[in-house]
Amino acid sequence: MQLVCPAGNLPALQAAIEAGADAVYAGLRDETNARAFPGLNFSDAELAQGIAHAHARGRKVYLALNTYPDSARLAQWHAAVDKAAGLGCDAIIAAELAVLDYAARRHPAMARHLSVQGSATTAPALRYMHERFGISRAVLPRVLSVQQVERLCETSPVPLEVFAFGSLCIMVEGRCQLSSYVTGAGPNRHGVCSPAKFVRWDEHPGARRSVRLNEVLIDRFEPAEPAGYPTVCKGRFDVRGETFHALEEPTSLNTLELLPRLAQAGVAALKIEGRQRGVAYVASVTRTWREALDRYRAAPADWSAQPAWQQALTKHAEGHQTTLGPYHRRWH
């Protein structure tokens, strides 16, 4: 299984390669990708440098062009596809039909991976993307159980990539409007979830804090409580007179213990989430998964998830908690 790691900037890309990523994925400094955060992503020159760095070491670079352009902005996405081809990216990761169609027609030799934002969860959906746009890989949304992933590996027309570790979107990617409902800006059109400019922290007497997203109260925190970034899906709300994390707790996905099952199912690649995270995260998480994968390759029968690996990963998890998420039936 290939290890695909996040690169929010050039130092992170180099750290991921150094720590053993087989491929890294990156984005341009605009709304063409789903991590369009200020201070993140690559200029053309940096991307060229990153590709040269990766290729010199036999690794690959994928460019995420996985947002949904409206008609007026389509030319910008086309230009980004041309740029990916011109700079020698090994693949684009795209979700939207017009972007995939353009890439297939203009640059047929550049691989097209279906992004998680493409929301393809079944063999017919993958067949559609394969027959229509010649995708050669698909990243699965974080909604399927491990049994469903196993089954899909048998019926999919293309190799599959699954999320292994990182922040957990609990909604079907590409079809979540919670951020845009509250702020007007969301992942599909703007490449952002809960944009920072709409976030307001307020301090209250007794060191209590509260956080709002465009004036909507997402959560309140006692002095000792850890307070994560306020996305709607990880806030606390009142339902039937009780206050709790009605959608999901702040927690990260960690599938380390499923590694043998995913390998046996024929999963082609494991994806690490986190282009918005720093070099320390990328280096540590990549190194841990590299070691786990190498150990599995060398002696699959003897493999078990090492406590040291789990500790290293948990340290980097949201709220220092991890979950098997949708891979495990109990989560549903």
Place this chain on the structure above:
Amino acid sequence: MKLSLGPLQYFWPRERTLAFYREAADWPLDIVYLGETVCSKRRELSTGDWIALAAELAESGKQVVLSSLALIEAESELGVLKRLVAEGQGWIEANDLSAVQLCRERGVPFVAGPSLNVYNHVALRLLMDDGLVRWVPGVEQGHALIRELRDAVLAAGQAMPELEVIAYGRLPLSYSARCFTARALDVPKDQCGFRCIDYPDGLPLATREGKPFLRINGIQIQGEEIVDLGPELPQLRELGVDVLRLYPQAEGMAGIVAHYHLARRSLQPPPRIAARNGYWYGEAGMRAAG
């Protein structure tokens, strides 16, 4: 301008559902969407029941469209979809790409539902090649975006498919593998007891300062506010909207349909009967409640 009754997003008891559609047969509607779009475990009506109901309602002179699940995970769910496509007599509302592909393979015309992600004219044309005959834009696509897309279609010398806009109801905002109703009631999804049947308009979720915010509807999250595009009818006409979609609610649906029926025949736009839809103006969807 035609009026459609969108698919029932909530889970109602069998008798209530059948009674609702018996009444709807007499309402001034042109199109009725039938079927389960949220959760495959909701089986008060079986797939066969929905197909039979479709045939029955078609006799009242309405166009009936069978709607597919927005999120398909299991083989059994694909089986249901295959049956809808093979045995349904008319169009399918495709709410994910699985439905698009099955319709394409069998040559069945389909309506692109609001969760399908059609954001530009090229995507629309590609899907029209596959059999798309009507397009329901996603919830975040308001007046300006739809107009830009339409203009791009026309500038390219293409024809628009029928355009259907969500005019009334709670907006579907997201879908998950997790059932949020089961979570709120602290029961496992696999032993949920079908408790969402107790919430015929969904389960209200409020902020910690008590402001109504969202509705939990099984694996779906909706906005709390019911939006109403009635007052925007002049804009909708100018835009070339062919169909106004009204989403079923537990009470008073006959009155809502009558209100829109009167409005579509009148030159004056009707008064607002529910919330202004911020998305329509290119703003946050919930601006009115912010």
